[in-house]
Amino acid sequence: MLLWNIVIFLGINLMYLISPGTAFAWTFDQIALHSLPAVFIRKPWGLISYMFTHVEFFHVLFNLINLYWFGNLFRDFLGNKRVLPLYLMGGIAGGLLYLLCYTLIFPGFESTMIGASASVMCMLVACATLMPNYEIGLLFIGNVKLKWLALGLIVLGVISIPRGNLGGIIAHMGGALFGFFYIRSLQSGTDLCKPLIWLFDADTRREQKRAQARTKPKKSPLKVVKKPEDNNQLRLDQLLDKINEKGYNSLSAEEKAWLDKVSKEN
Template structure:
């Protein structure tokens, strides 16, 4: 068991940001489900733990649990719910990193969830159709966050083709339009809240990509907060400073190593700039397999 946990930790540490987000979502779902199964077996009456982290539709409910605007995007109502969300996050998370950075993905995941949750609350408190439901309705799921990633990728590279089972190749812009269209047509269905949140997430993704193309990163403040929060839990290791040692002799070898390293870094940077320029002019499909790999590796550095 210890080896399994160690392997999971190592995979999480080495994984891309979308892999880490999948681990977090699945981990929360598994732990929550196991706790629920255990308590039900012993018929233990407990408070609604799930509801504490779900986003209420009413503004009064939200005031009592403001953290739910963040926590709801990591909660899921069932196996199929989390399965499809994580599959979409895996597929489009990997594609997103071809065009944006890992921090952009992390920040947009949160931004999409916030915008989706906010639109959900506004809609349920504005439209008369939901007036009888607003008091007890809640929202969970990463769908809004995932749709933000899909929409941003489609905005950045609209003509990129993805292969769909049974449907064949389809351009990203059409896939995004189909998904958004389905959500618009479904906002009066039994899962109205989920579809409204999807639209909020998609709008956030388009907003992010459009702003970034003009030089404004809408996720910078989110990443600043997340980095500060993460740093609170990182262990500080205090090491004794080694005594200074003086080496006599020819230092040319050291200078040569520094020069080689700097030259290599510059060559890598120039290559990435060349690929990005080609991507901008001719699109993603024009890149060779080696160029795609170089761009993907650069996004992880």
């Protein structure tokens, strides 16, 4: 995640230096998330690409520093295989809330959004929900519990809506909500990231195949051989049923002889 954010940041800024007009504008238009449903339908990949895209240096720096901190913290408690899936799903949740709000509140208004802020906020709130009393050291402030840091950032985002970046703040809230509900669902036994974990993690797929192989019933190599007595009883039952339905005279001479033989043996 860090690598792709850096690569795309360097690539798009290099393009800006070489061709600040048409090429840069076209590329940005392709990878940003658009608020207009008609545009989004034509460029749905923006729901993924926007969360790896930054143009301003301090924007990417702040996001990647926080992603590094909280991503490693999340990894320490819940393992590495959930980090990328949560990053993606947090970004998707933030993007979908952004689309929904602009469609309902500002219909017809064209806006674009880029940045990993929703994913970073998702990771932060997930950590704060999982371990609310965990303390981290902040410059000029000191030790702060994660729950207060997360709550403070959410409150700052809400009160800055009238003067701030509305689209970005909406995406932050979407990512934060998903981070909270992800941990709550995980604690109740449901992993919302399970499909993406299976997709990205080869070890998980192999373990699932081994588990299915262990639980799959094996066919016995032995063939069932019926005894002659079982065959005789089956034919006797069939002949008696025929007699009940059509009468004794419906039997052939061979069937009558066989039935007479069996009756004498018994």
